[in-house]
Amino acid sequence: MRILALPHSLNILDYPARFQFGQVGAPCVGKSCCTDTCMQMIVEYYKEKTYTLASIRRLAEAKTNFNEDPCTGLNYIEALNALSALGLSHYKVAFGINAGFVANKTLIGPVLVGVHYGSYPNSVGGRCGTINKAEISGKTDCPFKGAHAILAIKRLEHVVNGVTHIDVLTRDPDHSSPARPEKPRFDKIKLAQLNLAIQNLPKLTAFTQTFCIYPTTKKTL
Numbered sequence: 509m510r511i512l513a514l515p516h517s518l519n520i521l522d523y524p525a526r527f528q529f530g531q532v533g534a535p536c537v538g539k540s541c542c543t544d545t546c547m548q549m550i551v552e553y554y555k556e557k558t559y560t561l562a563s564i565r566r567l568a569e570a571k572t573n574f575n576e577d578p579c580t581g582l583n584y585i586e587a588l589n590a591l592s593a594l595g596l597s598h599y600k601v602a603f604g605i606n607a608g609f610v611a612n613k614t615l616i617g618p619v620l621v622g623v624h625y626g627s628y629p630n631s632v633g634g635r636c637g638t639i640n641k642a643e644i645s646g647k648t649d650c651p652f653k654g655a656h657a658i659l660a661i662k663r664l665e666h667v668v669n670g671v672t673h674i675d676v677l678t679r680d681p682d683h684s685s686p687a688r689p690e691k692p693r694f695d696k697i698k699l700a701q702l703n704l705a706i707q708n709l710p711k712l713t714a715f716t717q718t719f720c721i722y723p724t725t726k727k728t729l
Contacts, residue, residue, distance in 0.1 A: 514556045518727055520618055520661045521677075523553050525693050527684035534561040535578035538685075544568070544659040545581040545681035546620045551658055552595050554727055559594065566591040575607075577636055581657075587620065587721055598725040603717045607703035611663040611676050612718050617723035619660040620677075622715060624708035626653030628680070629701045640704070643675065644696035648688045655681065655713040660702070660720075663693065674699040 511680050515522040526540040526549050528534065535541060544561045552558055568590035582590075584601045586600075591599045599620075602609065613619045629642035636650035662677040677694045684691050709715045 512557070514552055516552065516556065516729060518729060520553055521694070523549065526552075526617075526681065527551070527677045527691060528561070529685040529688075535565050536605040537569035538583045539542070540579050541588055542681045543566070543620065545589055546618075546657050546679075547587060547594075548619065548657040549679060550591065550599070550618050554596055555594065564590050566593075581655075584719060584721060589668065591721070594707075599721050599723055601719060601721050603719045605706070605718050605720050607676065607699050607706055608674075610702065610706070611674055611699060611721070613720070613722040614660050614663045614676070616726050619723070621658050621660050621702075621706065622719050623656050623658055623702075624653070624711050625656035625705070626651070626712065627699045627705040627708040628656070628658070629695065629705075631727070636681050638681065640701060642695050642697045642701070644694070646682075646695050646697070647682075647703050648690055649682050651672045652682070653712075655699070655709060655715055656680075664696075670672040676702050702724035 521721055526545050528545040529537040541561050544564045547564055568586035571589050572586055609619055610619050629640050629646045630636040631646035631648045635648050658680040660676055664675040666673055675696055675698055677696055679694055706718050710717050
């Protein structure tokens with residue numbers, strides 16, 4: 509564990525975005541660490557402590573033998589094991605969810621969400637295509653189209669012609685590599701865009717259902 513100068517705040521945006529690549533000692537050089545990195549940000553928000561990806565992985569696998577290969581990602585059981593070991597037993601898993609469920613849970617705290625990365629919104633610069641572009645930032649790892657974990661951090665509303673539209677701020681760990689040096693503070697995407705990425709997870713990957721790992725208790729100071 510490393511103690512860093514983290515803000516003492518209820519606002520998730522006061523806390524830094526973290527990325528799976530470029531962290532010292534990360535399992536498989538960070539390639540398998542999207543879930544680990546989302547948990548790293550969750551722990552920083554609630555506990556105001558920074559744990560390495562390697563230490564999070566050890567806690568996740570301490571009670572199981574599922575993913576001994578460091579290049580294999582974590583499953584939801586391992587993720588809940590790590591969060592509980594780090595003092596965050598108020599996180600639960602939900603299956604069969606949609607983007608509306610996720611957006612509402614961000615009113616409590618950050619939500620770890622399984623998505624199909626091929627359906628995740630593309631960067632505003634059009635690097636991965638001009639269709640399904642994010643409103644701010646977005647995906648720059650164009651070839652990767654598998655299962656991925658992101659962190660949904662904030663629900664936003666705006667009204668256009670009397671109709672309420674919902675956007676979601678997310679943090680995507682898949683940056684900070686030599687090929688993708690970007691380190692965006694967050695992505696801003698439409699609720700429908702997030703829902704497409706969620707719903708395509710069981711359709712286009714080995715996952716059999718949609719899921720998220722969400723908080724049941726708000727942070728207090």
